Amino acid sequence: RGSVIFEGRLDSLKRFKDDVREVASGFECGIGVDKFTDWTEGDIIDAYQLVMKRRSLATASSNRR
Template identity: 50%
Template sequence: RLIREGVVVFTGELESLKRFKDDVKEVAKGYDCGMQIKNYNDIKEGDIIECFREVEVKKKLK
């Protein structure tokens, strides 16, 4: 999701993550990378990109 001035302005999927020109699955802290968010291109200086993974958990009956 993309947060601007403390407000979530967009929630969506990461379309690509690159280190130099290579597609990667992760980038270590402190290294530069490029990313593209699916169906969103209005990223501005100062925006915060917060990544998370939604996991579906089946409920069990007791």
């Protein structure tokens, strides 16, 4: 309780029988996660997308103004 039990990729997200890219807060959905099946009622799922961006001098100098 209160600890990370799994980190991995989300394989599928469904709303009813349709594959979807997102589900609004408060709506039911189904998710599939590769190599994890030990779900327990009350589990909290935190999802995020890691985006890598290259820094450039133009971006850095424009932030100083």
